[in-house]
Amino acid sequence: MNEASHDLMPFKSNHSSPLEAAPQWGEGRMLTYTAVRAGEAIEWLAKRPNADLMSESGDTLSVMKDGYYFLNLRVTLSSCKGAAQQATVSLKRGARVLLQGRVHADTCSTGVLGKVVELSAGEGRLQVAVSPPSGNVDCAEAVTHLDVIYMFRP
Structure with a gap:
């Protein structure tokens, strides 16, 4: 056996893994x-609601599934x-501030605020x-929006 073939190990796959039923790392939802x-x-309204991930009730959003969430x-x-x-905008989960930014006088906007956070189902509400x-919030979707990308947490 030569030296190069000695370092190679056969690849084995276990198709009965319990993680196969769950979304894998490359999968997400928006x-x-x-x-x-x-x-x-x-107060927010989902364009395409997904009650398995988040549900809205008035001005609060509830996290329904554990995972990593990219908030934009x-x-x-x-x-x-x-x-x-002097306005400040805050996205909070209970008393915990997840995102915060000031409204800029020249644009009347916070600009885009974003962060990835790990959230668990049932631990407070987002507001x-x-x-x-x-x-006087401009409710046009192009200038005021909340986008959420869910990523599976193994």
């Missing part, structure tokens, strides 16, 4: 939410004069709040 109303918190948020105000110039409360 949810897109549009703003429908805003006061102290923004942008909030734009209709005008950013007066108190709105996006504008502080100080503002009823």
Whole structure:
């Protein structure tokens, strides 16, 4: 046997793995939410709901499945004069702030805020709040949206 063939080991596959029924690493799911109303918190509506991952109720979203979640948020105000110039937008899970950004005076927008977080089902609700409360959120999907990409956690 030569030296090169000595280092090669045969590949074995176990097709009865219990992980085969679960999504694998390359698989994910995407949810897109549009703003429908805003006061102290923004009320969201899923474009293509998936109640197995997240469910919405008023201004809160509930995580229904453990996993890694890529959160992508942008909030734009209709005008950013007066108190709105000092506005801060926060995406929270209970008291824990997951994303936070200030509204920029030149664009009236937070710009895109994004982060990957590990979330477990049933541990609090997600909520996006504008502080100080503002009823002038521009609800057009192109400028205010919450996008979520779910990734399986083994």
